[in-house]
Structures are given as C-alpha cells and as structure tokens.
Amino acid sequence: MAELKNQFPIHTFQLVLECTGNGRSEFDPPAAGNQWTVGAVSCAYWTGIRLKDLLDKVGVKKDAVYVGYHGLDRHLSGDQTKEPISRGIPISKAMMEETLLAFQMNGANIPNAHGYPLRLVVGGWPASTSGKWLKKLSIRNVIHDGAKMEGQSYKVPCESVVPGAVVANADMRIIESMPVKSLLTFPKSGAMLENRLDLKVNGKAWAGERSVSTVDYSIDFGATWKSCQLSKPVNRLAGQSFSAHIFFPQKGYYEIWARATDMTGLSQPMMVPGWNPKGYLNNACHRIAVKVL
Amino acid sequence: MAELKNQFPIHTFQLVLECTGNGRSEFDPPAAGNQWTVGAVSCAYWTGIRLKDLLDKVGVKKDAVYVGYHGLDRHLSGDQTKEPISRGIPISKAMMEETLLAFQMNGANIPNAHGYPLRLVVGGWPASTSGKWLKKLSIRNVIHDGAKMEGQSYKVPCESVVPGAVVANADMRIIESMPVKSLLTFPKSGAMLENRLDLKVNGKAWAGERSVSTVDYSIDFGATWKSCQLSKPVNRLAGQSFSAHIFFPQKGYYEIWARATDMTGLSQPMMVPGWNPKGYLNNACHRIAVKVL
Numbered sequence: 001m002a003e004l005k006n007q008f009p010i011h012t013f014q015l016v017l018e019c020t021g022n023g024r025s026e027f028d029p030p031a032a033g034n035q036w037t038v039g040a041v042s043c044a045y046w047t048g049i050r051l052k053d054l055l056d057k058v059g060v061k062k063d064a065v066y067v068g069y070h071g072l073d074r075h076l077s078g079d080q081t082k083e084p085i086s087r088g089i090p091i092s093k094a095m096m097e098e099t100l101l102a103f104q105m106n107g108a109n110i111p112n113a114h115g116y117p118l119r120l121v122v123g124g125w126p127a128s129t130s131g132k133w134l135k136k137l138s139i140r141n142v143i144h145d146g147a148k149m150e151g152q153s154y155k156v157p158c159e160s161v162v163p164g165a166v167v168a169n170a171d172m173r174i175i176e177s178m179p180v181k182s183l184l185t186f187p188k189s190g191a192m193l194e195n196r197l198d199l200k201v202n203g204k205a206w207a208g209e210r211s212v213s214t215v216d217y218s219i220d221f222g223a224t225w226k227s228c229q230l231s232k233p234v235n236r237l238a239g240q241s242f243s244a245h246i247f248f249p250q251k252g253y254y255e256i257w258a259r260a261t262d263m264t265g266l267s268q269p270m271m272v273p274g275w276n277p278k279g280y281l282n283n284a285c286h287r288i289a290v291k292v293l
Numbered sequence: 294m295a296e297l298k299n300q301f302p303i304h305t306f307q308l309v310l311e312c313t314g315n316g317r318s319e320f321d322p323p324a325a326g327n328q329w330t331v332g333a334v335s336c337a338y339w340t341g342i343r344l345k346d347l348l349d350k351v352g353v354k355k356d357a358v359y360v361g362y363h364g365l366d367r368h369l370s371g372d373q374t375k376e377p378i379s380r381g382i383p384i385s386k387a388m389m390e391e392t393l394l395a396f397q398m399n400g401a402n403i404p405n406a407h408g409y410p411l412r413l414v415v416g417g418w419p420a421s422t423s424g425k426w427l428k429k430l431s432i433r434n435v436i437h438d439g440a441k442m443e444g445q446s447y448k449v450p451c452e453s454v455v456p457g458a459v460v461a462n463a464d465m466r467i468i469e470s471m472p473v474k475s476l477l478t479f480p481k482s483g484a485m486l487e488n489r490l491d492l493k494v495n496g497k498a499w500a501g502e503r504s505v506s507t508v509d510y511s512i513d514f515g516a517t518w519k520s521c522q523l524s525k526p527v528n529r530l531a532g533q534s535f536s537a538h539i540f541f542p543q544k545g546y547y548e549i550w551a552r553a554t555d556m557t558g559l560s561q562p563m564m565v566p567g568w569n570p571k572g573y574l575n576n577a578c579h580r581i582a583v584k585v586l
Contacts, residue, residue: 160544162584222562252452269515270563291455 001103001117007057008049010197013098014238015123016043016206017130018178020154023282026272029164031279040155041183043204043239046121050104052095060091060139067094069131070122075147086146087154088138089122089129093176098123101134123237124209126154126175143174156276163275177208180268181283182215182242182260189288197248197292199256205230206239207262215242218257222270225259248292257287294396294410300350301342304389304417307531308416309336309499310423311471313447317573319565322457324572334476336497336532339414341395345388353384353432360387361437362413362424365574376546379439380447381431382415382422386469391416391530394427416530417502419447419468436467449569456506456568470501474576475508475535475553482581490541491586492549498523499532508535511550515563518552550580 012070022039051067055069068088075082082160093099093142100121103110104152110116115132122129128148140145157165193199211233216225228242248254261267268285312333317324326554344360361381368375386392393414403409415422421441433439433461441447448465450458475498486492504526504578509518521535541547554560561578 157545159543160547162546162582165546219563219580220562221566223559223566250452253455253458254453266516269513271514272515273516289455 004049004054004101004118005103008053010047011050011100012047012104013046013100013123013235014043014045014233015092015098015121016041016178016239017121017123017127017227018042018181018206020126020128020175020178020280021278023272023284024279027275027286028272029275029281031277033278040127040165041181041206042127043206044105045107046100046102047104047107048100048107048118048121048143050097051099051101051120052097054101055094055139061141063141064139065142066140066144068138068140068146068149070136070138070146071131072133072135083147085128085131085148086144087129087131087148088140088144088146089125093122093125096265098235117233124177124206126178128154128288137267144178149174152277154280155278156274156280160274161276165275165277175280177210179207179281179283180207180210180212180262180266181205182212182258182268183285183286184256184258184288187288187290189290191288191290193290193292195293197250199246199248199290200243201246201256202241202243203228203258203286204239205242205258205260207260209237210262210264211236212240212260213263213265215258215260217244217246219246219248221252221255228258249290253289253291255287255289257285259285295342297342297347297394297411298396299502300532301346303340304343304393305340306393306395306416306528307336307338307526308391308414309334309471309501309530310414310420311335313419313421313468313471313573314571316565316577317572319575319577320456320568320572321565322568326571328539334474334499334501335420335421337398338400339393339395339510340397340400341393341411341414343390344392344394344413345390347394348387348432352454354434356434357384357432358435359383359433359437361431361433361439361442362427363429363431363439363558364424365426376440378421378424378441379436379437380422380424380441381433381439386415386418391528402410417470417499419471421447433454442467445571447573448571449567449573453567454569455583458568458570460570468573470503471499472574472576473500473503473505473553473555473559474498475505475551475561475578477549477551477581480581480583482583484581484583486583486585488586490543492539492541492583493536494539494549495536496521496551496579497532498535498551498553500553502530503555503557505533505553506528506551506556510537510539510550512539512541512547514548515550521551544585546582546584548580548582550578552578
C-alpha cells in the first residue's frame with residue numbers, strides 16, 4: 001500500500017458503481033438471483049492510483065487482453081482453492097484514466113464492506129468488475145475466466161430474445177458500459193403535500209461511460225414531459241444531479257416519473273426493457289407516488 | 294326516414310367511434326366490466342343528415358342543455374318501461390357539423406348490429422353516445438339522466454386518484470372527447486420475418502376531437518423513437534393512417550411500439566395511465582412482437 005502511494009500520482013474521482021441486477025424483480029418471466037428492486041447504486045469519491053500507471057510501470061505484454069482481480073474474500077463453501085468472485089476488464093478499460101486502485105472512499109479509509117484496504121474501481125461498468133479486498137491482479141492473454149465470468153453471469157444475449165427463452169452460453173456477451181438511468185431521491189414515494197400545489201424534487205442520473213444530456217419528468221404518465229435542471233458531472237463517469245420545481249394543476253394522486261437521456265440520444269424506457277435470462281440492465285424510468293391534499 | 298332525407302342536406306363523414314373501456318383489462322387493481330383488450334374501435338364513412346339541421350328546424354328552447362337518445366332495443370330484463378341504454382351529448386356537441394343522424398355506413402344501409410335503420414353518430418366521443426336503432430330524441434334542460442348516464446357509467450374522477458380508491462359519484466365527470474391513441478394494424482403480433490431485416494408496418498391513429506400531429510415508433514422499448522409517415526384526416530374527427538419502413542439492426546426478437554401525439558402535444562403513455570374505478574380511457578401505446586429470423 002505505502003509502496004503504491006509513494007510511487008504513483010494519486011487521483012480522486014467521483015464514480016458511479018451500479019449493480020447490473022437492479023430492477024431484476026420486474027422481469028416477466030422472472031429471473032433468478034437477488035431480487036433487487038430500485039436497486040443498489042453508489043456515487044462516491046474514490047481516491048487511489050491509476051491502474052494504468054501500475055500496468056505501465058510493470059509492463060504489459062503485447063498479447064495481454066484482460067485484467068482479472070483476486071480478492072481476500074473466501075468462497076462460501078470454505079474451499080480455499082475456490083474464489084467467490086474473480087471478474088475483470090479488458091486492457092482498454094484498465095488503461096482508462098478513471099480506473100483506479102483505490103484506498104480511500106469519500107476521503108477516508110474504505111469501509112470494510114466496500115473493500116478495505118484496496119479495491120479496484122471501474123466507473124460506469126457493472127459494480128462486480130470493481131473487485132474488493134484486492135490481493136492480486138492477473139494479466140491475461142485470454143478473456144479472464146475467473147468465478148462469475150463463466151456461464152451466463154453478467155452476460156446478456158447477443159441478440160434480443162423472446163421473454164423466457166433459453167439462450168446458449170455461446171450466444172451471450174459480457175456486459176460492459178451500463179445504460180442510462182436515473183432515480184428520484186427526494187421526496188420518498190408516498191409523500192403527502194398539504195395546502196400546496198408545488199413540489200421540488202431531486203434526483204441523480206448517470207449513463208455508464210456516457211454522460212447524461214437531459215432529464216425530463218412527467219406527472220401525467222408520460223403524456224407530456226418537462227425538463228429538469230441538470231448538473232454537469234464533476235468528472236467523466238461521475239453521477240449528475242437533477243432537480244425540478246413541479247406545479248400540479250389540481251389536488252389528487254400523481255405519479256412523478258423521471259427519464260434521463262444520454263449524450264447519444266438513448267433514453268430510459270418507461271417499462272422494463274429487453275428480457276434476458278438473468279434479469280440484468282433494467283433501466284426503466286423510476287417513479288414515485290405523491291398525493292396533493 | 295324519407296322525410297329526413299328529403300328535407301335536409303345529406304353529408305358523409307369518416308368518423309372514429311371507440312369504446313371507452315378499451316384496454317380495461319390492463320388496470321390494476323382490475324376494473325369490472327367487459328374486459329376489452331386492444332379494444333373496439335371503428336373508422337367508417339357515415340352518411341346522414343346533420344343533427345344540427347334537424348334541431349334548427351324544430352327549434353331548441355334557450356334552456357336546452359342536452360340531447361338524449363332513445364333506441365328500439367329492449368332492456369335485458371324484458372321490462373318495457375326500462376331502456377338498456379339512453380345516453381346523450383351536450384347541445385354544443387349536438388350542434389357540431391359532424392354530428393349526424395346516419396342512415397348509411399360505408400355507402401350502404403347500416404348493418405343491423407350497427408344501428409339500422411337510423412343511428413346517432415358522434416365522432417371523437419365515447420361510442421356509447423352514438424345511439425343505435427334510434428326511435429326518439431329528448432331535448433333536455435338538465436344533463437340527460439337516461440340509462441348509463443347515472444352512477445359511475447362512462448365517468449372518470451374529477452381528480453386523479455390512488456389506484457383502487459373508492460370515489461363518490463359526485464366526484465366523477467362525464468367522459469367527453471376521447472384521448473389520443475393508435476394501433477398497429479399490420480403485421481399481426483407474432484409475425485416471423487425470414488431472410489430479411491426490414492418490415493413495413495401500418496396503423497391507424499386518432500385523437501377524439503383533436504387531430505394527430507405525429508406518430509413515432511420504437512423497436513428498443515422506447516430508448517429511441519423514429520417518425521412514421523402520417524396521413525391527414527379526410528375530415529375533422531376522421532382517423533389517420535400511418536406507416537413506417539423499419540430496419541432491424543440484426544436478427545432477434547423485437548417489440549414494435551407505436552406512439553401518437555395530438556395537436557396539443559399530448560402523447561400516448563407507454564403504460565396504462567391514471568387508474569379509475571371503471572377502467573376507462575386506457576390509451577397506452579400499442580405494441581406487437583415480431584421475430585427476425
């Protein structure tokens with residue numbers, strides 16, 4: 001650790017780490033796995049050295065294609081020859097300026113649950129690529145084949161498939177950049193507004209390796225949309241904040257929908273998008289219900 | 294009949310008549326009534342005299358507010374003092390140029406199921422206002438209170454309500470103009486495309502008393518939308534045809550969504566819109582599934 005800190009420049013980036021299985025519970029037919037609802041996503045400041053600087057220093061052979069991580073965590077079976085998870089990223093992603101070997105989260109030592117003392121932080125990609133409790137890295141001349149790289153883990157069909165289809169492993173591709181998404185963070189769903197017809201809402205938006213261009217909201221189930229205020233990301237791969245001052249036409253029950261669009265024009269769908277066997281990448285619009293009394 | 298035809302100018306309009314309960318089956322919690330799926334909608338040419346011309350001829354008192362219809366059909370109970378349905382329209386709608394007393398549908402006598410020999414045709418409003426097998430009209434100085442005008446029939450809450458809410462009759466309003474909607478009419482859902490990556494789709498769009506400005510389609514669950522070709526209506530309150538030549542990026546399963554927007558900027562929602570006790574006015578986007586083999 002001390003060696004790393006002394007030998008290389010130290011950088012801090014705000015980076016979004018998101019679970020690929022967020023919203024899995026909405027797929028029909030259902031997909032096995034942790035039934036994430038709104039989901040697990042974070043946007044912390046990470047401080048560390050660039051993986052790129054380390055790889056440049058040690059030297060990477062010309063046939064290298066992938067970096068795999070290995071952590072200190074134990075396999076649930078207790079078998080010490082097995083790893084619970086050992087995923088990785090292509091060399092091109094490893095070489096990105098924001099890909100860090102981090103030893104601090106939000107300016108303090110990384111909490112144990114988040115990978116103390118050292119973790120890989122791969123912004124914009126599935127959080128499962130950001131290996132925790134880092135022990136070792138493997139530079140591979142094939143796509144890394146550690147635990148959770150095999151079978152259908154963190155993969156989606158190369159072609160869109162009929163809901164419920166059985167897809168051969170060979171017809172699946174590894175998920176890389178995450179899709180555009182947003183969450184309303186204030187107020188909580190179920191808010192009651194007394195003696196007022198207006199509400200200020202806040203939220204966060206992100207788009208994997210892309211930036212978010214616009215966030216819109218609707219209070220009429222998508223019949224009309226209005227623009228939110230949207231902040232610029234503090235650095236590439238950081239989250240963006242949005243807000244809106246909503247005026248309701250009259251009393252009643254409303255659902256507030258947020259929809260982000262990325263720099264290439266891709267928007268969040270209003271409904272769960274393409275079905276896939278493991279229920280990944282549900283980036284449907286988030287909505288909250290409020291009652292104007 | 295002959296009297297009507299001889300005394301008044303005869304007009305032909307293409308008019309959309311649509312069931313207010315279309316898509317009722319999608320509401321959650323469910324709404325009682327005929328569980329219409331995609332629904333019942335027609336767009337025929339209707340020929341007859343203007344109701345306005347008749348009302349002008351007979352003279353309407355200054356306190357008249359509503360016209361109620363009475364048909365030759367019998368109440369299911371067999372009780373001849375009861376009418377199965379006797380709805381109506383405000384005088385202002387009765388006076389519209391397209392509101393007809395029709396004796397022809399698509400250039401021939403009206404088929405019996407559609408109201409032979411004479412029916413009221415009220416374009417853009419709930420089809421239940423277009424009384425069939427017409428026997429009599431009542432000019433009312435109150436809102437017509439015939440069968441299916443009372444209680445919660447053909448009414449929605451004045452304020453949007455929490456799904457499943459119990460709403461007092463006094464807090465309901467009569468449905469007037471229907472909302473913007475569209476249907477993909479070709480191909481049928483389930484189409485298999487062999488040895489090709491393109492498809493021409495057709496459909497119809499309408500918007501109650503408004504016209505449709507644009508129809509868009511999506512093949513990626515709403516992440517992106519492209520414009521359809523859209524015809525102008527042949528007259529006010531007529532349906533509009535749309536078409537698109539779709540190119541798929543690769544083989545796979547696709548859902549094709551159509552979304553119409555009316556002249557005031559209101560679009561169809563992607564999901565079932567505001568819940569209401571009787572499950573009316575579901576104008577969610579239509580979608581069909583196709584497989585590109």
